[in-house]
Amino acid sequence: xxxxxxxxxxxxxxxxxxxxxxxxxxxxxxxxxxxxxxxxxxxxxxxxxxxxxxxxxxxxxxxxxxxxxxxxxxxxxxxxxxxxxxxxxxxxxxxxxxxxxxxxxxxxxxxxxxxxxxxxxxxxxxxxxxxxxxxxxxxxxxxxxxxxxxxxxxxxxxxxxxxxxxxxxxxxxxxxxxxxxxxxxxxxxxxxxxxxxxxxxxxxxxxxxxxxxxxxxxxxxxxxxxxxxxxxxxxxxxxxxxxxxxxxxxxxxxxxxxxxxxxxxxxxxxxxxxxxxxxxxxxxxxxxxxxxxxxxxxxxxxxxxxxxxxxxxxxxxxxxxxxxxxxxxxxxxxxxxxxxxxxxxxxxxxxxxxxxxxxxxxxxxxxxxxxxxxxxxxxxxxxxxxxxxxxxxxxxxxxxxxxxxxxxxxxxxxxxxxxxxxxxxxxxxxxxxxxxxxxxxxxxxxxxxxxx
Numbered sequence: 001x002x003x004x005x006x007x008x009x010x011x012x013x014x015x016x017x018x019x020x021x022x023x024x025x026x027x028x029x030x031x032x033x034x035x036x037x038x039x040x041x042x043x044x045x046x047x048x049x050x051x052x053x054x055x056x057x058x059x060x061x062x063x064x065x066x067x068x069x070x071x072x073x074x075x076x077x078x079x080x081x082x083x084x085x086x087x088x089x090x091x092x093x094x095x096x097x098x099x100x101x102x103x104x105x106x107x108x109x110x111x112x113x114x115x116x117x118x119x120x121x122x123x124x125x126x127x128x129x130x131x132x133x134x135x136x137x138x139x140x141x142x143x144x145x146x147x148x149x150x151x152x153x154x155x156x157x158x159x160x161x162x163x164x165x166x167x168x169x170x171x172x173x174x175x176x177x178x179x180x181x182x183x184x185x186x187x188x189x190x191x192x193x194x195x196x197x198x199x200x201x202x203x204x205x206x207x208x209x210x211x212x213x214x215x216x217x218x219x220x221x222x223x224x225x226x227x228x229x230x231x232x233x234x235x236x237x238x239x240x241x242x243x244x245x246x247x248x249x250x251x252x253x254x255x256x257x258x259x260x261x262x263x264x265x266x267x268x269x270x271x272x273x274x275x276x277x278x279x280x281x282x283x284x285x286x287x288x289x290x291x292x293x294x295x296x297x298x299x300x301x302x303x304x305x306x307x308x309x310x311x312x313x314x315x316x317x318x319x320x321x322x323x324x325x326x327x328x329x330x331x332x333x334x335x336x337x338x339x340x341x342x343x344x345x346x347x348x349x350x351x352x353x354x355x356x357x358x359x360x361x362x363x364x365x366x367x368x369x370x371x372x373x374x375x376x377x378x379x380x381x382x383x384x385x386x387x388x389x390x391x392x393x394x395x396x397x398x399x400x401x402x403x404x405x406x407x408x409x410x411x412x413x414x415x416x417x418x419x420x421x422x423x424x425x426x427x428x429x430x431x432x433x434x435x436x437x438x439x440x441x442x443x444x445x446x447x448x449x450x451x452x
């Protein structure tokens with residue numbers, strides 16, 4: 001459960017700073033480490049785990065499925081693997097995924113081909129509103145049943161497939177759907193074939209490649225990745241040291257770029273090429289961003305990010321950026337709003353099915369400060385912002401249950417000095433529990449308003 005609800009107020013502009021920070025650990029890798037560790041053999045060890053609400057939701061679900069998980073000390077866990085197909089739960093056990101769409105989708109993948117499972121899957125109010133029809137359709141192909149029929153949102157009852165057979169899947173922009181199919185394929189009979197029509201984040205593949213004979217990746221005639229998952233195999237245990245989350249680092253990067261005479265070093269951040277579209281895009285339009293001390297750890301690139309305040313040009317983001325920049329669009333919209341000229345973001349329709357409709361909610365925030373926005377289902381245009389309002393207004397963010405909207409509003413307020421009132425800020429603890437601590441370290445003034 002999330003901590004007690006609270007709101008925050010900001011009222012003053014941040015001053016120049018020169019700092020070195022470490023950001024919260026990568027959420028995607030933390031969750032996948034627990035899930036893969038649970039279906040592996042022997043003991044998986046994970047260090048520098050993100051200890052956030054989303055990860056606790058994942059841990060609690062796995063424990064209800066009979067997985068032993070031991071906390072050694074802060075951020076250090078052991079998972080006693082059960083092997084493939086060994087989850088067990090009493091009929092209609094409730095698995096609460098909280099706010100975590102990653103946990104929900106990937107766990108559905110694992111459970112769909114696990115023998116004799118009937119469980120109820122739910123989330124918080126935000127997750128329960130998200131459309132799961134694509135996930136349901138994919139798992140139906142493995143033979144999984146969901147009740148009530150024709151319902152596309154949680155809560156749902158999952159009844160696992162009696163005789164799961166590998167499927168063929170053409171993967172698009174969603175790494176979660178791709179991973180769900182791969183996880184289901186691990187315990188299906190035969191081979192599951194995934195063709196990546198668009199390359200999304202690949203942390204699942206990098207972890208599974210550590211087990212021989214489980215997964216194979218080759219290029220097809222169209223030079224697309226053809227991922228083969230061989231069912232009923234043996235997964236070796238993992239030993240993972242989780243790097244900092246590049247999506248969390250994006251907010252401090254934005255704050256530094258937009259604050260005059262500011263400099264920042266962010267240590268030990270994951271720099272997987274499929275996760276750094278935000279940084280590549282901004283460098284293209286004048287951002288002073290450098291990656292240093294880059295090395296490979298656990299099949300993943302890790303390094304330090306150096307950022308300095310910059311004069312940016314208007315951003316033109318084609319749809320090609322979406323898959324490597326998925327989580328960063330709200331803060332990109334803030335950067336665009338404070339950059340003279342017209343910025344355009346294309347191919348963003350899937351932002352409507354995040355924790356909130358991120359296109360519409362960010363548009364509402366920017367309009368509050370006098371920024372002109374035009375949006376369609378698949379595009380956002382942010383117009384010349386030289387007349388941004390700075391007096392007698394307040395940025396107001398309702399309780400949306402969307403951590404990235406909350407964090408983006410804080411950055412907008414700190415850079416402009418416009419007062420902000422952001423409700424239900426506890427949702428940020430789902431992914432970035434250190435956010436307010438780091439903002440204060442950089443000199444941001446935050447007032448916390450706890451509900452009685």
